Amino acid sequence: MKQSPFVFYTFLLIFFALQTTSPCHAYDVSKQLSINGFLSQGYIKSSGNNFLGNSMDGSFQLNEVGLTINSTVNDNLRLGFQILSRDVGAEGNNDFQLDWAVADYRWQDWIGMRLGKVKLPIGLYNQSLVTDFLRPMVFLPQSIYDENKRTQIVGAMGGSIYGNISFGSNGDIDYQAYYGKVDFSEDSGHARGIQSLVNSFTRKKGLGTISDFDAENKYVYGGSLIYSPPLEGLRLGVSYFTGQTDFDFTIGTQTGSARGTSKDFVVLSMEYSRLDWKFAMEYSEITGDREVMGFDIPDGRSQGAYAQLCYHFFEPFVFSAIYDIFYADKRDRDGSNFVAQGQPDFLGWRKDIGVGVRWNITSQWNIKAEQHWVDGASLQLPLFNPQGVKKDWNYLVLKTSFNF
Numbered sequence: 001m002k003q004s005p006f007v008f009y010t011f012l013l014i015f016f017a018l019q020t021t022s023p024c025h026a027y028d029v030s031k032q033l034s035i036n037g038f039l040s041q042g043y044i045k046s047s048g049n050n051f052l053g054n055s056m057d058g059s060f061q062l063n064e065v066g067l068t069i070n071s072t073v074n075d076n077l078r079l080g081f082q083i084l085s086r087d088v089g090a091e092g093n094n095d096f097q098l099d100w101a102v103a104d105y106r107w108q109d110w111i112g113m114r115l116g117k118v119k120l121p122i123g124l125y126n127q128s129l130v131t132d133f134l135r136p137m138v139f140l141p142q143s144i145y146d147e148n149k150r151t152q153i154v155g156a157m158g159g160s161i162y163g164n165i166s167f168g169s170n171g172d173i174d175y176q177a178y179y180g181k182v183d184f185s186e187d188s189g190h191a192r193g194i195q196s197l198v199n200s201f202t203r204k205k206g207l208g209t210i211s212d213f214d215a216e217n218k219y220v221y222g223g224s225l226i227y228s229p230p231l232e233g234l235r236l237g238v239s240y241f242t243g244q245t246d247f248d249f250t251i252g253t254q255t256g257s258a259r260g261t262s263k264d265f266v267v268l269s270m271e272y273s274r275l276d277w278k279f280a281m282e283y284s285e286i287t288g289d290r291e292v293m294g295f296d297i298p299d300g301r302s303q304g305a306y307a308q309l310c311y312h313f314f315e316p317f318v319f320s321a322i323y324d325i326f327y328a329d330k331r332d333r334d335g336s337n338f339v340a341q342g343q344p345d346f347l348g349w350r351k352d353i354g355v356g357v358r359w360n361i362t363s364q365w366n367i368k369a370e371q372h373w374v375d376g377a378s379l380q381l382p383l384f385n386p387q388g389v390k391k392d393w394n395y396l397v398l399k400t401s402f403n404f
Contacts, residue, residue: 037067040132040401048393049377050384052147053089055395061087062399064132066099078104081116088147089384090192097183100155110163117183118160121176121224122153122239123267123282129154136278136310136320137356138368138397143304143326144267144284148193148380152243152262156180156220171230177223184215184245191215193380194247194290198258201292202251212250219244222265237269259291276312281305285330300329300337316360320370324352328378346391349376356397367400 042062046055053061063086070080081101086092100119106112119127123144128134139147158180166172184191195213202210220243227236242265247258265286272279288299306324313319327333328348335348356370377389 032073033069033071035067035069036404037065038131038133038401038403039063039065040399042138042397042399044395044397046393046395048390049374049381051381051395052091053384055089055384059089061089062138062397063087063094066131076106078102078106080104091150106163108163110165112162113159114162115159117155117157118178118180119155120153120178120220120222120241122222122241122265123284124226124235124237124269124271124280126153132399132401133366133403136308136318136358137322137354137370138399141282141304141306141308141322141324142350142352142379143306143324144282146379148383151184151191152182152217152220152245153241156182158220169230171228173228174226175223177221179219179221182217182220182243182245184217191247193383194245194258194260195249196383197290197297198247198249198256198292201295201297202256207251207254210249210251210256212248214248215245216248217243217245226269233273235269235271237267237271239267239269241265256293258293259289261289263287263289278310280308300331303327303330318358318360320354320356320358322352322354324350324354326350326376326378344377344389344391346376347378347382347389350378350381351375364403365401367398369396369398371396 040063041060043058043060044051044053044055044062045058050056053059065085066082068080068082070078072078079102082099083096084099085094085096087094098117100117102114102116102118104112104114121127125135125140126145129140129145129150132138139145156178158178160176160178162174162176164172164174191213194215195210198210198213202208220241222239222241224237224239228234229236242261242263244259244261247260249256249258263286265284267282267284269282270280283305285301285303287301290297290299304326306322308320308322310318310320326349329337332348335345338347339345352372352374354370354372356368359367361367371394373394375392377385377391381389
């Protein structure tokens with residue numbers, strides 16, 4: 001069923017209303033307080049498979065609205081928070097939520113602390129995940145920044161320490177370490193994927209279909225190092241993440257539980273910018289362990305990587321090209337384990353070739369258009385395609401974003 005374009009037209013109305021005011025990048029209430037935000041509206045159309053919702057029918061369920069308030073209390077202390085509303089397929093439904101909120105105290109360049117709901121430094125770009133305006137393409141590479149796991153990896157209630165250590169002429173290194181708990185969204189792709197897994201398990205055991213499914217994150221922790229060597233424009237990074245979430249559910253009059261653990265999520269990163277070019281590569285591995293009613297259901301160790309090239313070929317336009325690849329189990333790249341379970345082998349991989357263009361109409365407004373051709377149906381694609389998945393498919397995305 002095709003989604004109503006109501007949200008899209010609402011976005012346009014707000015945009016034109018904003019254009020009647022004086023343009024600025026942030027509204028400075030005072031020297032200590034500033035307010036800024038963003039809003040975006042997109043359209044996605046796919047063939048072969050649904051992606052992040054009912055995209056085969058064409059969907060406008062791809063929008064975000066954010067409001068950010070920052071206060072500089074003194075030279076060392078900053079307070080800030082961001083309210084976000086988003087709708088991506090079945091997730092978000094335009095509900096407002098606290099995206100991040102921190103008290104940030106920095107004693108020296110080499111040491112600082114953040115308390116509150118802190119953004120998690122996974123890879124080079126996870127901390128800018130919520131800012132569509134900064135991304136060259138509509139989605140970050142899915143092999144690393146899976147939209148279905150956004151709730152799990154975007155931010156955590158807890159704290160972090162961070163700093164920058166200079167090595168003089170040998171460059172410098174930025175470090176972060178964090179610990180906290182995630183406010184888990186039960187309509188997220190990750191939670192729905194676990195729910196689907198549990199339902200499959202209980203039906204095979206003859207127990208029926210589950211109800212009253214609840215998720216509670218127990219912990220997440222990790223950190224990152226980003227080294228900027230003397231070569232201008234080059235950044236090298238490594239990050240680590242692990243976390244555990246417990247799930248409770250009801251089967252008739254009985255109760256049950258499940259556990260999902262994302263272990264040893266490691267990302268190796270490289271970015272090089274030179275004049276009008278930017279090239280980025282990242283590689284990741286993660287082990288997913290699942291336990292349902294005391295039975296262990298290991299997922300193996302997945303593997304993902306991408307290479308992306310961006311070129312600012314003349315003033316308002318940026319061209320991007322990406323090759324993004326993911327294997328559900330790096331020891332089963334041909335999907336033979338899926339075949340042994342009576343499923344298609346191509347559930348074991350996802351290979352995405354994409355090209356896109358971003359038009360920077362003004363310093364505050366841009367439009368993106370991109371096309372992707374995909375081989376494979378991994379990364380929870382069956383969740384959006386209960387009727388079955390196809391090996392070869394593609395999708396088109398259009399999106400416009402405005403910052404104020």
